[in-house]
C-alpha cells in the first residue's frame with residue numbers, strides 16, 4: 001500500500017495510540033501499587049535473627065527429661081537462686097519494720113509453724129539472751145530449734161542481705177515489751 005494515509009487509518013492510529021498510552025499509565029499504576037504492597041510486607045527474616053529469637057522464646061521446660069534433664073533443672077535452679085541472691089530485696093531497704101511487713105510477719109505475727117510471736121516477751125526473752133549475733137546467724141542460715149520447729153534461711157528470701165536481716169531482727173527485738 002502506498003500514498004497518503006487514509007482517514008480511517010488515521011482514526012485507527014489515534015485510537016490505537018490512546019489505548020497504548022492508557023495501558024502504559026495502567027502499567028505504571030500497577031508498579032506503584034506493587035512497590036507499596038512490597039514495602040508494607042514483612043521482610044524475609046535474617047537467619048541469625050531468627051535463631052536468636054527462637055532461643056529467647058524456647059520454653060523453659062523444653063528438654064528437662066531423663067538424667068540430662070535433671071542436671072539441667074539443677075543448673076537452672078542454681079542460676080535462679082544466684083540471680084535472686086544478687087538482686088536487692090525490697091529495694092535494699094534497711095528499715096527492719098518494712099522488711100518484717102514484707103516477709104517475716106507471715107510467720108512471726110501469729111506464730112505460724114512455731115515461730116516466736118513478735119512482741120511476746122515469754123517467747124523472745126530466752127532467744128534474745130543468746131545475743132544478736134546468734135539470732136542473726138540463725139536467721140541467715142536457718143535454724144532448727146530444740147522444739148523441732150524450723151526458721152528458714154533468710155525467712156525464705158535469699159535476696160535479703162545480712163544487714164537487712166540484722167535490721168529486721170533489731171526491730172523485732174525492739175517490739176518485745178519490757
Ligand code: HEC
Nearest residue numbers: 104107113114115127135138139145149150151154155168
Ligand atoms: C516460714 C515461717 C517463717 C518466716 C517467713 C520467718 N521465720 Fe523466723 N522463725 C520461724 C520459726 C518456726 C522460728 C523458731 C525456730 C525454733 O526455734 O524452733 C523462727 C525463729 C526466728 C528467730 C529466732 C532464732 C533463735 O535463735 O531463736 C529469729 C531472729 C527470726 N526467726 C527472724 C526472722 C526474720 C528476720 C524473718 C524475716 C526475714 C523471719 N524470721 C521469717 C519461722 C519463720
